[in-house]
Amino acid sequence: xxxxxxxxxxxxxxxxxxxxxxxxxxxxxxxxxxxxxxxxxxxxxxxxxxxxxxxxxxxxxxxxxxxxxxxxxxxxxxxxxxxxxxxxxxxxxxxxxxxxxxxxxxxxxxxxxxxxxxxxxxxxxxxxxxxxxxxxxxxxxxxxxxxxxxxxxxxxxxxxxxxxxxxxxxxxxxxxxxxxxxxxxxxxxxxxxxxxxxxxxxxxxxxxxxxxxxxxxxxxxxxxxxxxxxxxxxxxxxxxxxxxxxxxxxxxxxxxxxxxxxxxxxxxxxxxxxxxxxxxxxxxxxxxxxxxxxxxxxxxxxxxxxxxxxxxxxxxxxxxxxxxxxxxxxxxxxxxxxxxxxxxxxxxxxxxxxxxxxxxxxxxxxxxxxxxxxxxxxxxxxxxxxxxxxxxxxxxxxxxxxxxxxxxxxxxxxxxxxxxxxxxxxxxxxxxxxxxxxxxxxxxxxxxxxxxxxxxxxxxxxxxxxxxxxxxxxxxxxxxxxxxxxxxxxxxxxxxxxxxxxxxxxxxxx
Numbered sequence: 107x108x109x110x111x112x113x114x115x116x117x118x119x120x121x122x123x124x125x126x127x128x129x130x131x132x133x134x135x136x137x138x139x140x141x142x143x144x145x146x147x148x149x150x151x152x153x154x155x156x157x158x159x160x161x162x163x164x165x166x167x168x169x170x171x172x173x174x175x176x177x178x179x180x181x182x183x184x185x186x187x188x189x190x191x192x193x194x195x196x197x198x199x200x201x202x203x204x205x206x207x208x209x210x211x212x213x214x215x216x217x218x219x220x221x222x223x224x225x226x227x228x229x230x231x232x233x234x235x236x237x238x239x240x241x242x243x244x245x246x247x248x249x250x251x252x253x254x255x256x257x258x259x260x261x262x263x264x265x266x267x268x269x270x271x272x273x274x275x276x277x278x279x280x281x282x283x284x285x286x287x288x289x290x291x292x293x294x295x296x297x298x299x300x301x302x303x304x305x306x307x308x309x310x311x312x313x314x315x316x317x318x319x320x321x322x323x324x325x326x327x328x329x330x331x332x333x334x335x336x337x338x339x340x341x342x343x344x345x346x347x348x349x350x351x352x353x354x355x356x357x358x359x360x361x362x363x364x365x366x367x368x369x370x371x372x373x374x375x376x377x378x379x380x381x382x383x384x385x386x387x388x389x390x391x392x393x394x395x396x397x398x399x400x401x402x403x404x405x406x407x408x409x410x411x412x413x414x415x416x417x418x419x420x421x422x423x424x425x426x427x428x429x430x431x432x433x434x435x436x437x438x439x440x441x442x443x444x445x446x447x448x449x450x451x452x453x454x455x456x457x458x459x460x461x462x463x464x465x466x467x468x469x470x471x472x473x474x475x476x477x478x479x480x481x482x483x484x485x486x487x488x489x490x491x492x493x494x495x496x497x498x499x500x501x502x503x504x505x506x507x508x509x510x511x512x513x514x515x516x517x518x519x520x521x522x523x524x525x526x527x528x529x530x531x532x533x534x535x536x537x538x539x540x541x542x543x544x545x546x547x548x549x550x551x552x553x554x555x556x557x558x559x560x561x562x563x564x565x566x567x568x569x570x571x572x573x574x575x576x577x578x579x580x581x582x583x584x585x586x587x588x589x590x591x592x593x594x595x596x597x598x599x600x601x602x603x604x605x606x607x608x609x610x611x612x613x614x615x616x
Contacts (some may be wrong), residue, residue: 112530155246184201184414184416201588226251255296262565315378319500335432340516344506398459434558436481459475462476504555514545530551545573567595591615598612
């Protein structure tokens, strides 16, 4: 694994140097002093050439995209602890859905996604301008295009009407927003054309977008068709998810948390991941964001965690004690790695993590210990703030639950029940009967299975649109009242982006 990560890192650095040089002086057309006419001819050169579209993934794991989608949902809360974690009120605004276009998290997410799209367009521009193209040019183009679709999917999902730029030479002064349904149609057509050209799972393409990663992206689009276009498409959602399940290339990892271990490249369930390394490929910082300051001594970390992200009370208590997935959170008295009870040096209080957060802000010292903390990505001793756990973007468990949801809408309840019960058996909890198979229960099961993987906002909105139950806009504790309308289904286009490009039109309600 270390060798693979080093190769990815080396190729990424070569390619990143190429992008920087070429962006500054496009007329020179050089790749680390290799003329473009001689580039993209060997497997190593091709790997280096497409690497920037993958390096753009790293901030998606724990930064703006993740934070906006999770801290606005019912499964992650970031309370203000004394003077910590107020940050201009943005975390409370995300939780309460009182956010505005000035929340910088939205601008960070927009920028990260746009960077991925721009890098894809740049690579395609270089590739297709080569005088001598590689023999597998169609396959390389397909991989880069599907990665562009991946970034564009998130942009459209989060912000609705967004720019649709597919040419590197597009004049930035003429970029406007495109209707969400039209972006959806483009994505469906582009994926249908390119996914069949992608390679299937192999050791050599670990960390790359493969054919079944493409099918997962198609499934996500079809599953949310009613949100994006007003018309549901459950049949295609079921079929796309089934393309992954029936491939036989993936199976449920026997131990759920092994999918997120420090060394998790051997997972038989993970379909698309971001390779991380605590030194060379940084960006997986979720445990640093979540763990209490004193957890440094529990997990032998090199620095002090930030004591921020927590699971709300209602979400944490949705797990039964028998559920193996509940072990992704830590609560109660904390201990050093040697087994000694921890006491906070600053306050003299026992480090006892309460699973209950009953307010959004509290100056009391004890509030520093409120909230269940995530160890879904196993903390890595000798690391901080970055860990080497590869970031899971698509995995088979999600395909099971997506197909189950689509099949419930189609009336195929027996198939749905079989899929959900496979997930529940792995978790060690009782299987459901047909009476248990309700949309309320399925959404809760998705929460337990997919917690903190970045899908909760997407799930809550889709279930609300399909059923009418106010999963996203409804009131919740602590401190969130019901949204006055559904304009919060999409985030505001960041004001900084509109200042930079006045042709962007702000979303309704903001």
